[in-house]
Amino acid sequence: MELTEIYDKGEKVLREREIGVLLDGVETEFVVANNRRVLDRYTFRQQCIDGVKPSTNCNVLGLKLSTPVIMSAMTMPIPAIVEEGLMEVAEGLKAAGSLMWTGTPIPEDLREIAATGVPLAANVKPFKDRKKMFHSLHEIQESGVQWVGIEIDSGQGTKVHDRQMAFDCSPLSLSELKEIRKAISLPLIFKGVLSRSDAVKSIDAGADGIVVSNHGAHTLDYLPHPFQVMDEIMEVAKGKIIVIVDGGFRRGSDVVKGLAFGASLVGLGRPILFGLAANGRDGVKDVIEEITAELNRIMSMVGASDPGSVTPDVLIGE
Ligand SMILES: Cc1cc2nc3c(=O)[nH]c(=O)nc-3n(C[C@H](O)[C@H](O)[C@H](O)COP(=O)(O)O)c2cc1C
16 A cells, blocks of 8 residues: 555544544644644755665664664554554564564563564653562563663653543653663663753663654653754764654655654654554555655665765755
8 A cells, every 4th residue: 555545544544433532642732733844844955966776774783674764662552453453563564674662551462572573672661660660671671572662751651632641650860770771681772862961861871772752742742853852962872872763754755854863763653553554564564665665765866875874964954
């Protein structure tokens, strides 16, 4: 299926059900609208004479992927969309050479998901009950995932419209993040960094990578789009830790912009749900493959031979 058809069909299917509300954002919905507005501020500097034949292959923290386009952390509402939804997502992403990332709740069948062979990361929320948080971190680490993620941005839980979704959370301190680092031997990613100071503290705590993210509009209202803070973050993160970005990315053109801002990988949240709702595992595979094909097409026309060589000068800002 083509991308537009998948998005239209997938969103329609989800909106017809109660879970469709999860596509919306917190409180005033500023963040959802601002994500698109900021992505649309940039156009491309076409540099196509003596053009390159690009490859989208990448190697990030030892993981070889066919594309820098990955899934952002999500579990709920995947099992409610289709039965065995998480397995279908795993199979679709594996076929596309991408990475799967689970969120809350931590899937009970994480080991089975890992056994599909899909490159896999799994997140933990900063549960108020820190014993539960450390227990979850250990469980994930033992389940066959490649990376462990901790949501530094869920200290006040999550919210959609006026409804609090996750509330058993509290903000993590730097010393707790250092403790988490000691407990985890796998690559450790902090998700939800949106400032230079949190990037500095993430590096200090020993993170291997950060996700620059406003949690897809599910935490605080009036958070910026990652691009509004990317430069201050890249200033301290470049060459020290890997940077992943998400929030409103929908097409290959958006992904090129993420790479140009310095991200190694770009995450998709809602598009994965649309793919699954529209056409199961094939829908998920098609979302990644279609966006990757768009990315490849643009890379060849802006003179970028691989994801790491998409430089800031390919962008023309407003
Ligand atoms: C339904 C839904 C559930 C989500 N669950 C989680 C989660 O459990 N943990 C997490 O870190 N982020 C979660 N997110 C946020 C995503 O990981 C990601 O940051 C965001 O969706 C990216 O924006 P996009 O949906 O516009 O692509 C969720 C997002 C959605 C839409």
